[in-house]
Amino acid sequence: MKHLSLKNLGIGLIICLSWNSAMAGDAAAGKAIYDGKGACASCHGLTGAGDGAAAAALNPKPADFTTGSFRLDANGNGTPGEDADLAAVIKKGGGAFGGNAAMPARADFSDDEIASLVAYIRSLKK
Numbered sequence: 001m002k003h004l005s006l007k008n009l010g011i012g013l014i015i016c017l018s019w020n021s022a023m024a025g026d027a028a029a030g031k032a033i034y035d036g037k038g039a040c041a042s043c044h045g046l047t048g049a050g051d052g053a054a055a056a057a058l059n060p061k062p063a064d065f066t067t068g069s070f071r072l073d074a075n076g077n078g079t080p081g082e083d084a085d086l087a088a089v090i091k092k093g094g095g096a097f098g099g100n101a102a103m104p105a106r107a108d109f110s111d112d113e114i115a116s117l118v119a120y121i122r123s124l125k126k
């Protein structure tokens, strides 16, 4: 115990707090990705209603985020639409989990970016 100083505890606390906020995701940062380099709006629509320009030709349709209900159960635990499910679908694409392969895989996004997209998608529920 002689190495456990207050300074070490302080650093640990800071690491914990920043880890937490990274995991929680930042909806504003998520919106910037959704509207910008993610090009999510082209299918899911600017308001998340699943009515983007490219949506008409797709079946199953792009998810309507304003309903707050989701159909893919990426981790197979019987509950679709958990944060982990949404994150996995964004990362690996719809086809990886028996959904529409038109939902693209975005393995190029960091876990932080994906957490922010999930936070933004949650905020679109009406």
Ligand code: HEC
Residues within 6 Å of the ligand: 034, 038, 039, 040, 041, 042, 043, 044, 054, 058, 059, 060, 061, 062, 063, 069, 070, 071, 072, 073, 080, 081, 086, 087, 089, 090, 094, 098, 099, 100, 101, 102, 103, 104, 106, 117, 121
């Ligand atoms: C080319 C069109 C297209 C683009 C671009 C697109 N999606 Fe999708 N997305 C879909 C389709 C189609 C589905 C429906 C998949 C299914 O239900 O089989 C879907 C489903 C999803 C789901 C899962 C919904 C559920 O019901 O479980 C999430 C989450 C999602 N998209 C997020 C995103 C995000 C975030 C982006 C941007 C990084 C994005 N999508 C870009 C077409 C697209």
